[in-house]
Amino acid sequence: MLALARACAEGTVDLADPRAAAHLQPPSLAVAAAADVLAGVFNASVDTWDSGPYAVEIERRLVKGVCGLVGYGPGSGGVLTSGGSASNLQALLVARDAAAAKSRDVRTAGLAGFGRRPLVFCSELAHFSVARACAVLGLGEGAVRAVPVDGHHRMRPGALDAALRRADPDAWLPVAVVATAGTTDYGSVDPLPEVAAVAREHGVRLHVDAAYGCGALFSDRLRPLLEGIEEADTVTLDLHKTAWQPAAASLLLARDAADFAPVTGGRVAYLDPDDDGEAGYDGLLGLSLQTTRRADALKVAATFLALGTDGIGAMLEACHDLARHAERAVAAHPRLSLTAGATLSTVVFRYAARDPAASDRVNGALRRRLLRTGTALVGRTEAPGGDGRPAVHLKLTLLNPRARTADVDGLLDAVVRAGRAVEEGSTG
CATH class of the missing domain: 3.90.1150.10 (Aspartate Aminotransferase, domain 1)
Incomplete structure (x- = not known):
């Protein structure tokens, strides 16, 4: 050894x-690394309540606290994921199924006969995981429409509006607009209030990829960069970037916690039986695309308690x-x-x-x-x-x-x- x-x-x-x-890829905080060792030693899995009740409750409280920082209300929710790519994938899964639900149940019937061709709009500087998620979800990388940026490397809301107006509603189905709060190359932040207004006018879900920029939530000086983030339907936050956590510590948050229900499926009798849930013994299986999932919230909680x-x-x-x-x-x-x-x-x-x-x-x-x-x-x-x-x-x-x-x-x-x-x- x-x-x-x-x-x-x-x-x-x-x-x-x-x-x-x-x-x-920042240096990890010592307090977070120490708590991460504890998580490994205890080896609790938060999919079931009986595997690690304390870990389950820590994640729930962490999610509620960060939802509040984003500006979400009491009906919001979220889940820890393995990284920004996983968070973006699940966010677009939610958006895909919500868009398709207007005409069919994609979860049950699949994409066959989807009808209109799907579209996902994002900045030309958006993270590559957006296109990758579209490929994984059966939308195809060709569904991505890159919106031009301005001289400050931010999505141009006017160009987004024009692109949405050009989409023939009989042939195309806008699934989501993805704004970026902290591009990988420049750290630039799309004008979130304006982008949110365009998405809202066209009735399209808005996801904000704040994997890099999420640290601004904790800073009075930099918080104005994220003005408008509370308008997003879902948000990706990578605490293993600008909160100095050992990987992985990503969050996917939703303004409406009910968004998670359709995409994660029903209950599983050997993990989360109905009567256990009714008695208050529910784990977090219903929020995640993973089953076994380590207690990554422990290190984040330790960091917030210490600093x-x-x-x-x-x-x-x-x-x-x-x-x-x-x-x-x-x-x-x-x-x-x-x-x-x-x-x-x-x-x-x-x-x-x-x-x-x-x-x-x-x-x-x-x-x-x-x-x-x-x-x-x-x-x-x-x-x-x-x-x-x-x-x-x-x-x-x-x-x-x-x-x-x-x-x-x-x-x-x-x-x-x-x-x-x-x-x-x-x-x-």
């Missing part, structure tokens, strides 16, 4: 190192401040070019190669050089270049609240040194 632990430590990225800034929501909010604010510093430092550096500044904690930029034609090669190679030498871990994405075509860009995703501005400066200096080394002929 000791040898395995040492080998894993030697071959694993230290997310607590301020030079690890590539992904939406409070204000403490989590202060951590995101610290990361936001670091990102704003990085934005200014990139903009001021002669060898770096800023692509997108900080909305949450992400900054996108590019190393300015001496030969513009070699920029993609140099930016890709310098990132690999930093990784290979153990110097730093920075992100990579594609964004439109000067000619409008996709180009290789670098990305800092700053989720270490203990990092300092000097750490960010050192990270950017390392990027520049690596870029120069690649240009001087070193292999990438």
